[in-house]
Amino acid sequence: MNINNKNKYLLIELLTEELPAYLENLSEEFAKNVYDNLNKSGFLSNNSSYQIFATPRRIACLFHNILDESPSFINKEKLMPKKIGITPEGQISNILLKKLQKKFNITNINLDCISVEKHEQQEYVFLINHVKGQLLKNYLKNILKDSLNNINLPKTMSYQLDDGLTTIKFVRPVRNLLVMLDDNLICTELLGLNATDYTYGHRIMTNNSKIKITHAKDYEKILEIKGKIIASFEKRKSIIKYKLLEKANLIDATLLFDNPETEKLLNEVTSLVEYPVIYLGKFDNNFLKLPNECLILTMRLHQKYFPLFSKKEKSLIHNFLIVSNVDNNNIIIGNERVIKPRLSDAHFFYEQDLKISLKEMISRLSKIIYHNKLGSQLDRTNRIVFIAKHIAKILNADIKLSEQAANLSKIDLSTNMVNEFPELQGIMGSYYVLQKGYDQLVSDALKMQYNIKFFNPINKKNIISAILFISDRIEMLLGLFSINMKPNGEKDPFGLRRAALGIISIYENMYDLNSIESKEFELKELLYTSAKAFNNIDNSVIEEIIQFIYERYKYQLLLKFPKNIIEAVISVQPPFNQIAKRINDLEKFAKLSKANKLFSINKRINNIIKNFKNNEFVIDINLLNDNIEKKLVEKIYYLKPILRNYIINQDFFSYLNKICEITNEVNIFFNDILIMSEQIELKNNRIAILIEINNIINNNINISKLN
Structure with a gap:
């Protein structure tokens, strides 16, 4: 092996036309593929690593400590x-x-x-x-080709090379290929391009000038100094954030970086610029009369601006920040000119909507089709009202407010604002009902109904929101499952998996369910009653939905807990608000030495009774001939009320601990009593005893899943 082949830097850059912002991880995926292929081919040393560069026009990576010849x-x-x-x-x-x-x-x-x-x-x-060891330059062509082919691209485009004959497929046209090992060009080929030792600078600030890279390790520094390109995504993001905060401080404003939407926009604009310049723009103060969500949506989503908020009140102000790829003050004038008509349109639509009565908005829902087999949005609204009133009654919530929230929940689907800004559905409705004098609780319910999950503990202040939230999702699942529009593989066009997780989040946050004497709020009972809002939904459909929701919860829990522990709890389909507690208590109990004794006895019992039906056997105390049998049955009747109290108090750890008290009596029973007696009555009675013990052990947490 060549003794000079260590500590080499391998640089690869694909210079492209502008890449979509959603492909920000493209360089990372390409670099990882190259690194893995270098490793398979024996070109990595013990301290090899790689560095990623990504701009709107560049997919690049720098590999450290690469071998130019693989070991013999x-x-x-x-x-x-x-x-x-x-x-x-x-x-x-x-x-x-x-x-x-x-x-x-x-x-x-x-x-x-x-x-x-x-x-x-x-x-x-x-x-x-x-x-014999192989030279990297001879292998690199295949390594690059394989690495590129194994990138997961959502879509590609076809384009022709300069020869006008060769057609290439890639996410965007590639205009230059740079490949260097230290200060040497590696002659290779990719996507119909021969490798070079140069790249091009900023398209505007340097007039796309050609820049020679003298050494692979100096790529980032040369690009920034000569090319006005900040090649590192993370460095560029950090610079943008610093400059945004710096510019906001000049007018005593903030950007609310604790909001995930601000961070999302920061990532997006970082993917859109190569050398960021920050500008401060403004719009007319009168537009602040519009709902904040409308202004923020227009700035963030449509214009890629950063809205600004006052530092003290955290209220929206009439200024915004622009991240540009060009150093030109005309940017401010141009962007202010663009946003004005957008906000003027929004203001017009909002004023027009306020002139329409809520009754008229509801009536218009009859002309909006929800699904051709499920009727209009008005039909759907009526079903949600039925479910919401039922839940409000169960939870002792305000039935009138619950009915109002459900009845008004879809009104904004018929409005100009939601037609123009679909992302504001629910939010605009919350403003319209407030303008018409409805309770704040009703307004809040409309605003929260489209959230992915219900994130807060449920109390008197948000109970109306919770009722509308779960009613909407129950109606959705019942309706779409009934017409066989359920998820299939990766396809879930109606978001039913997300709807199931939304229902689960309600139960997780409903901490005081035990204060509800009725069991009608338990999932099964609730679905069966809610199904009456439809015509003739088969019971098998409801059972399928129940299983679907429990399965979604199981997948969610797998991120935190062992699979067998989850199965032990989920398989008995307990109330959702108890599942996490049962899992935690079972996991804690399973670590105790006594747990193994209980698991062992449970397995032995299951092996004996697996061929017998539970409902066919009942303990007859008159057939208890032996003191051992009598003591065991006495222990069963002693434990049952105690265990019932543990279940009521949701103390499942104590419940499992208490069950262990029966293990000694069961072992003696197995050792000294002939269960499969020739006398049928005695045999059946002893089977009944074991079935009863099995029910005690497994009915609330099925520990058979742990065997």
């Missing part, structure tokens, strides 16, 4: 047993000679090219092959 090594291939391949005189047999000549085309054969080694209790002949 000895390859051994098992051929045949020694007794066949080597003669008693120690020479190569004719059989081995023929195999070497036929399979490996080896004609000049001597004992130096083979070895005899013990393998699986027998001596075998191995072929020794001295493999």
